[in-house]
Amino acid sequence: MDNSILLSIYRYVIEKGDMGICVVDTDGKLLIYNKKMRELEGVNEDEFEERRALEIIDFETEKSDIYKVLNSETPVLNVKKTYWNKKNQEVTYISNIYPLHYEGVLVGAVEFARDITQLEYMMYQPLRRYGAPLTFDIISAVSAVMKDVIEKAKIVALSRMPVVLIGESGTGIDMIAEGIHHDLSVKNDMFIALICRRDEDTILKHFEKYIVEKEKITFFAERIEYLSMAAQEKIVELFNNHPNHHHMLIASVGKDPIDLIQAQKLSKKLYRLFSGITIYVPPLRERKEDIMPFIDDYFKRHRDSFGSSIQGLSEEVQEIFLGYDWPGNLKELEVLLDEISSLLTNETVVDSHMLPAHFRWKIQYSYENGTEEKADLFIIKNPHDIRPLDVYMKEVEEYYISxxxxxxxxxxxKTAAALGIRRQSLQYRVKNYKLNKKSENID
Structure with a gap:
């Protein structure tokens, strides 16, 4: 094939691919900056042409990792970056940067950026978005404690008092926060959720950008105790220097704020700033009467969205669900329903044989009256319980490692030593199974 045709094909693939690509030479001259990379950076066509005309990339700021690669001639791999781009969009991507050599001589560097923004979003959100404003009407809870939570949240919305929401991850705190925003007596223009488990420099930049805005903004700082004490003090300073009584302040913490203050994980000044009132959102194990309404609402949405016939749970599965403690709260329940629903065909009820193996393992022992009683979920009762042996063994291995x-x-x-396998082998299995564990050195 003619070289010019091959060159055209290469250009087409580079421009149309879903991987961001940036190539520079040793002087920083911009050689390739494809469409996906422009999207990640929030650069439009006009800005890109101006940038290409300048030809030199600002090594010390935007592309410091490329600068490192050009200096060391060694790759920089698996760097996760989260920031707000030039279009004020929050972006997260994994970057790999390699030196480029020709006949043994360094001629430049190339960066490959994989967009994981949506993946990060789903990982950190306590509950999935429903494609509509999350108002109090959407919340399906019927328990007395959750009705009390909602009543207190409505008072907060009416008074526009700053509030701290206290509760475990996955309890639906983000729904309460957005419910407050949409129920405000005087409506705000924007709702900005700041996931404080992410890069705190980016969080602070976002605060600095919007705190000076004249628009009425609802700030929701999710798990604010994950910020360093210095970052927390900086937020206090920003609000004190730019007082705006139109802004609404909402924060969440995972534990009692007094305990967090004593443990020096929460700034007393920051707590005072946000805590006009505090609302405790109880975990699902303390309000199990909310389980079935949540499931009924989930399946109604599934029928409306996918035309399925599913109506609910069998009596056996309902008993299992109501007896389980749900350490991951509503989020764990929703993820499990997602997994079950992905395999639905024409079923009208969820039977025990439809439960994923990893969930069966979790509940294989029930604790009743202080005694350990073995459940029968792994006893083969009918042909539906039989799965290919390799699938079953993989599920067992996943659970065992977990x-x-x-x-x-x-x-x-320590885990690899206990299992009698190499550390690298365990790391491979953890990544392969995508186990949701806070394991050391696994990104």
């Missing part, structure tokens, strides 16, 4: 990580607090080295 429990071993739990016992060793996510420590890869």
């Amino acid at each position: 429990k071993a990580l739990d016992f060793h607090q996510g420590n890869i080295s």
Whole structure:
């Protein structure tokens, strides 16, 4: 094939691919900056042409990793970056940067950026968005404690008092926060959720950008105790220097704020700033009467969206669900329903044989009256319970590794030693199974 045709094909693939690509030479001259990379950076066509005319990339700021690669001639791999781009869009991507050599001589560097913004979003959101404003009407809870939570939240919305929401991850705190925003007596223009488990420099930049705006903004700082004390003090300073009584302040913490203050994980000044009132959102295990309404609402949405016939749970599965403690709260329940629903065909009820193996393992022992009683979920009752042996063994291995990580607090080295396998082998399995563990050195 003619070289000019091959060159055209290469250009087409580079421009149309879903991987961001940036190539520079040793002087920083911009050689390739494809469409996906422009989207990640928030650069439009006109800005890109101006940038290409300048030809030199600002190594010290935007492309410091490329600068490192050009200096060291060694790759910089698996760097996760989260920031707000030039279009004020929050972006997260994984970047790999390699030196480029020709006949043994360094001629430049190339960066490949994989967009994981949506993946990060789903990982950190306590509950999935429903494609509509999350108002109090959407919340399906019927328990007295949750009705009390909603009544207190409505008072907050009426008074526009700053509020701290206290509760475990996955309890639906983000729904309460957005419910307050949409129920405000005087409507705000924007709702900005700041996931404080992410890069705090980016969080602070976002605060600095919007705190000076004249628009009425609802700030929701999710798990604010994950910020360093210095970052927390900086937020207090920003609000004190730019007082705007139109802004609404909402924060969430995972534990009692007094305990967090004593442990020096929460700034007393920051707590005072946000805590006009505090609302405790109880975990699902303390309000199990909310389980079935949530499931009924989930399946109604599934029928409306996909035309399925599913109506609910069998009596056996309902008993299992009501007896389980749901350590991951509503989020864990929703993810499980997602997994079950992905395999639905024409079923009208969810039977026990439809439960994923990893969930069966979790509930294989029930604790009743202080005694451990073995459940029968892994006893083969009918042909539906039989799965291919390789599938079953993979599920068993996944569960076994998950429990071993739990016992060793996510420590890869100790877990590998206990299992009698190499550390690299365990890391591969954890990544392959996508286990949701806080394991050391696994990004």
